[in-house]
Amino acid sequence: MPVPGITDSFVGVVNRLTLGATKESGAAHSSTVTVGGARNVVYGGSTDDAGEKPVIAMDVLDSRPDDWPDALHEPYKDVLDSPGDWARKCIEEFGADLICVKFDGIHPDKADKDAGHAVKATGEVLKAVGVPLVLWGCGNDEKDNQVMPKVSEAAKGQKCLIGTVKENNYKALTAIALADGHNLITEAPLDINISKQVNILVSDMGFPLERIVTFQATGALGYGMEYSYSILERQRLAALGGDKMMAMPVICDVGYEAWRAKEAKLADVPGWGDVKDRGPMWEAVTAICLLQAGADIIRMRHPRAVAIVKNFISQIWR
């Protein structure tokens, strides 16, 4: 029996956004990455409606992490003190599409490092790899407002993706991202209405909607992933329905969230299987689920999880 063709067509489209600048345009980068462009839900419509393939941004931390489990530590043990080498390894060995420099080390509750340190780490990564960068603050508003403008300036003209800005803390970073020609990540706490509001606030400052990527706090498998899933789904439907304030590509932070789960890192639990497999699987499963809800960029950490997700993407987005 033939399967009936069920096609739903929509008026809206997810914005297409190209990250990175090329050497020809005077930047250090040698490649660009384009995301977005979907005209339907994932699996919906024709292949032409699917838009660009989702991409993986692998995390590189500005400082050696002291709380990573062994399974995550192992693949990076020789590069954890050198963001440049770390980034190169992610690209050359693990096939990352983008590098996300995560400035955990500047957090006042962690190493509390200064802007000079963050700028140096940015410079090292820019020098080491040719792919576009995501530059992600530590989450402490005050410290991010001190440091991230300097980071932005250090990468001026590279058309990075920089963030995050929130409803009650968006002005400083939005202004500097605009001045330095970067793209911007707007963040909301798993709340689609606030997400829209942040986009409106940022756009009121003159930041072009086409240069925004939205971030809804990500939930990992077993830890609220279904909330992330339904919000991403709702955002995609709003974009397809023609809501210009919600037509942005989406980024998810899967690496950090998946590796917070005890199931990903607790060793020697009877019946749970080998922890060496469990962590990467936890991360891969979370990523694959969120890709199906409409994520465009996935931040990831473990190379095995990355390989699994890359394989999935190459089979679904042909």
Place this chain on the structure above:
Amino acid sequence: MILIGERINGMFSDVKQAIEQKSKQVIQELAKRQTQAGARYLDVNVGTAAADQEGTMQWLVETIQETCSTPLSLDSQKPAVVAAGLKAVDSGRGVILNSSPLNKKSDDQVLDKYLEMAEQAGPKAMVITLTMDKNGVPQDVDTRVAIAAEIVQKAMEKGFDPQRLIIDPILLPVKVPNAQVQVGNVLAAMDQIRYLSDPAPHITLGLSNISQGATERSLVNRVFLAMAVSHGLDSAIVDVLDEKLMNVLATAEMLMNKQLYSDSFLKVYTAPNKDDWR
């Protein structure tokens, strides 16, 4: 909500005067202001402003199109007047033929004429059809729905896509003696018309008609608009220059989950454009 701007109508004294004096500027200014205020079509109605309705319709169309690319809704119950407008209109942008009853005493085939003209005007041409027939405007719910069903059926028989039909269940002035019951009847009819085809036929109303001759016109208009949005109204011929009305519309659509809530929901309300008829 697809908004059709009502202001270019010979019933308004400024438009009537502009027609008499052939003053393009008044018409072009109204076209521009309505477009900026969110109109996705501009209704064009000669009204009683000129004896030569066909020539005036053509002049209005040409005048508007000189400076404005918003699609037009050619508003006349006389097929010849609509045909005159169609000669001048750029139907590639989309156009509405507004409007035809199911039939009239004087012309049993009037709907056929509108559907044929729309076919000739290309795939973007839509037709507003009134739920009235040779017996006039129905006074109850059932007759409205029955006529709407006949309209949909007739379109399908002629191979005209029902998605290009916009059904107008006819809003009467609330102040007309014994007409108050009609307001509820229109809403009840809309609830049933929605099920005549899948996807549902489009529904429109000439909103300002409800407050004709009444006091508090703008208030009456906007309260009814909110009620009608909750009953599936997806287009309306309205005064888009009435800011309070537009705010009510934004709020009603948000409450019906047609627009995602944000704290700035009034500011960012954007009515869908003409390509959103689906």
